[in-house]
Amino acid sequence: MNSSRTYAYLRASTDEQNADRARNQLLEFATLHGIGISAFFVENESGASLYRPELMRLLDVAQKGDVLLVEQVDRLSRLDARNWETLTTMIKGKGIRVVALDLPTSQMMLKPGDEFTDRMMQAINGMMLDMLAAISRKDYEDRRRRQAQGIEQAKAAGKFKGRQVDNGLHERVLKLRAAGMSYTEIQQTTNVARSTISRILKSQSPE
Incomplete structure (x- = not known):
């Protein structure tokens, strides 16, 4: 009998965003695959930061064999290489399985098989996670660079007013x-x- 639990992690990178859409998608995914979500961990923090209170709380609660479920890999990480390695070391050290809706190979981790198959899938999934995490980081850096360029251009044109108060x-x-x-x-x-x-x-x- 499989006693593992599934914990969903939802992250919105800005205060204006909310996680309702992602929550619904994860619930639909869980229903489709016949699994229950034991708890949702939700926070508004940047994926470029390693220390996110709710993510750290999830990792503290989760046990070996449990699933960390995310909508997309970039919800889990926009970290640089060093911090991504730190995070993956924490995840692997606890024996947690990462499953992402945008990473089909990870979804095979929901139903553990024999030891050989599990090890093969873990290796494949690890490589795919590393690749998507690197892409997410590049997208983050590219977006920040474009934003900085836009601000400089706006300043030069005398149109930059800074972030407006909500x-x-x-x-x-x-x-x-x-x-x-x-x-x-x-x-x-x-x-x-x-x-x-x-x-x-x-x-x-x-x-």
Whole structure:
């Protein structure tokens, strides 16, 4: 009897994004493959950062043979080579199986077979994960470079105004805090990063 569990990891890279679409896709995938999702770990953090609280919590909870389920590999990583190696070492060290909807070979890991087949699939899956992680990192770096170039061009043209404040979000966070909600409760309600919540609250504190 297979006692392994499946943990879904959802990451939105900006405060404006939400994980509802990805959550629905993972639920549909789980239903299609006859598996249950034991828990969802959701956060608004950059995939270029190794230390993401919810990802680290998932890795701490998961046991050998459990599945880490993601919509796309870039939801798990936009890390540079050194940090990606650190993350994969952590995952392999715990014996966790990574399954991504955009990586068909990984989906074969849902139903472990004999030892030889499992080792072969782990090797193939590892290579494919490395490749997609490298592509995700390059896409991240290319996007940042284009963004920086666009900002420089806008500055040169006198059109750059910087990042605009989301007044609606600020108002919601302040009202929720005034109502007595904790940082965690506000994060769950607004689906924004704790760092953003802290920044908004500090901006309203007296000097």
